[in-house]
Amino acid sequence: MTHKVKAWQNVTTFPLPGRQEKPRKEGLTMVMDKGLGLNATRDLLETAAPYIDFIKLGFGTSALVNEDLLRDKIRLVRSYNIDIYPGGTFLEVASIQGRTGEYLAYAKEIGFTCLEVSDGTIRMDWETRASLIAAAREYGFDIITEVGKKDPRDQIPTREIIEQVKADLACGASRVILEGRETGKGIGLFGPDGSVKHDELSEILAYIEDISAIIWEAPLKSQQQELIIRCGPNVNLGNIAPTEILALESLRVGLRGDTLRFALQPK
């Protein structure tokens, strides 16, 4: 499937320069899909495929959908060369039930290309995590790990987050997602109102060498805007609602007020 976006390109240039096109190694966008049907999935791909790198079927939703439909949807997404994977919570469930082998085999057979390894809800010791990453890589999955706890009562100090990011990458993960949940509020890098905690952000940026290995879950526009202004248009962003993909891409290239204003400032 090709997607030519030549329309306006003889008219204007993007105010924020440098946005990478596919195939790209940074500037990734991950969609949080909570159950799009085939009509909506087609709409999403036809309008926005060049701006989507991963589609995550949130939580355990892929366990609830008709199997034939799930196969059709995975095939459709794959026809656009976009990676697709089930939510990490689902693998956490398989892990505590001692069924990771069956889980990996089935995920492979049904067509998923990526897997998220997380401990957002369960406790998982480091050896289990490492062996899970290794086992999933054996199956040929691209591995994205997630660092962070879903419950506000369990939050991890920034220094530990940094350590775990490094350990995961050393262990074979391609990328590490920083937990932001669907709301982006009172979780990880974000205060109760969704505002970015600047000290924590600076600490992570200072201590992680290759920032392109991180995918920031940033569901709110204010968060996306701040990360783009801070890290540039090719920051990796996740948990983006399907309805927000073009709006986010407008932010990335400076075709929306908030980042256009930034692009116009004297540097």
Next chain:
Amino acid sequence: MTHKVKAWQNVTTFPLPGRQEKPRKEGLTMVMDKGLGLNATRDLLETAAPYIDFIKLGFGTSALVNEDLLRDKIRLVRSYNIDIYPGGTFLEVASIQGRTGEYLAYAKEIGFTCLEVSDGTIRMDWETRASLIAAAREYGFDIITEVGKKDPRDQIPTREIIEQVKADLACGASRVILEGRETGKGIGLFGPDGSVKHDELSEILAYIEDISAIIWEAPLKSQQQELIIRCGPNVNLGNIAPTEILALESLRVGLRGDTLRFALQPK
């Protein structure tokens, strides 16, 4: 229409056990539909029909849609054996205009299977309510009444709510909805920030014998989560957005962090 969800069932079991499948008498989910077109309705049904028991066409929206389209949509929803009904406000309007006879006849003819009898906005004395329920039952409708006022200035004491629930059931209603509106904030059981009022909830749970007769309008995830943890996976929930049906079902079965955490706690 059948909908086999066998995909993952050899892989894991649901962390929160006991979720009832269709046909079921409790664990009902009611969707708040504000005007889905046929493509979106098909998507919703294909992905989530096993998790939907009622579709409510919110407010007076069904009065605004092209008649042929409305008939097609009702037929489509009915082909999945899902009940469908117009918002209660619409019948309130017919009632104050002295047109309930015409309303009931037309609702029947066009294919609705349920009716909501409410006084969320108008004043309706008990005799009128009772005779409206009786008249609608004559037409063969399944009757859901709603208890609660839409305006924060008109809120009803919990004890009165309980009395009205009992009276409605005695009078022929199959279920009673507790008003939560579309926002779930500053209304009925919910504080201005959407938090559940625990005392009021406990009072209702203590005094209503058959809790499966109640449908809780709970549009926010935090509310759904709290009601599931408190009342179990088969609590009846309403005013769920179409985009949230699979997310809610994930909550019900423990495939989402918030209820998975609960399922894993030592009891």
Next chain:
Amino acid sequence: MTHKVKAWQNVTTFPLPGRQEKPRKEGLTMVMDKGLGLNATRDLLETAAPYIDFIKLGFGTSALVNEDLLRDKIRLVRSYNIDIYPGGTFLEVASIQGRTGEYLAYAKEIGFTCLEVSDGTIRMDWETRASLIAAAREYGFDIITEVGKKDPRDQIPTREIIEQVKADLACGASRVILEGRETGKGIGLFGPDGSVKHDELSEILAYIEDISAIIWEAPLKSQQQELIIRCGPNVNLGNIAPTEILALESLRVGLRGDTLRFALQPK
């Protein structure tokens, strides 16, 4: 395309009378479209075309979509006699890049029927604005200007807003939009929580003679409700989400609790 809504019209009358039907000069509704695909666009038009006067392709999203798809979408919207235009920020970008000529030519060629002239993010002197309006009118576009700044730090005194509205109309604009952004919070007429600033609203209503020339960006239901109660069912409203068009129309005609309550009050 015709859209007969006769279904319920023999049953009830609308509690808030006077709503104008198409073709109409006031009571306009403008949809904020952030990237609907063709399936969703068809759904929107089939369910709600009689209640939509303009579709705005928000921000620079129309620059990001495949050109063939964009042409198909514009053609589809036009087949319902609904006006369609790209977001104002996009023309601001062309303006600062000295490419307004190319922009106007391309917008015309691709099928847009309206243009929004704004300075929500850039600085534009009055002569530039006036000549831009004139140039766009030369191309046959219907001109909607926008007054207001997107950044909370740049807000304009109400008296200046009024002056600019008058100047724009004198200069050839058909309508003037008052900036409310997508959120409706902390911008223009709206406080940080989205509440309407009554003094500012009263001042605008007092000093603008023909209030039908104004389109109020009012994305939140509470704002729509307040403007309908204050200005009547035929107030022009903009930045309405596609999912909210029938809900808004229910508000306009009194088929939703909030305005039904108002309609029933003794006057």
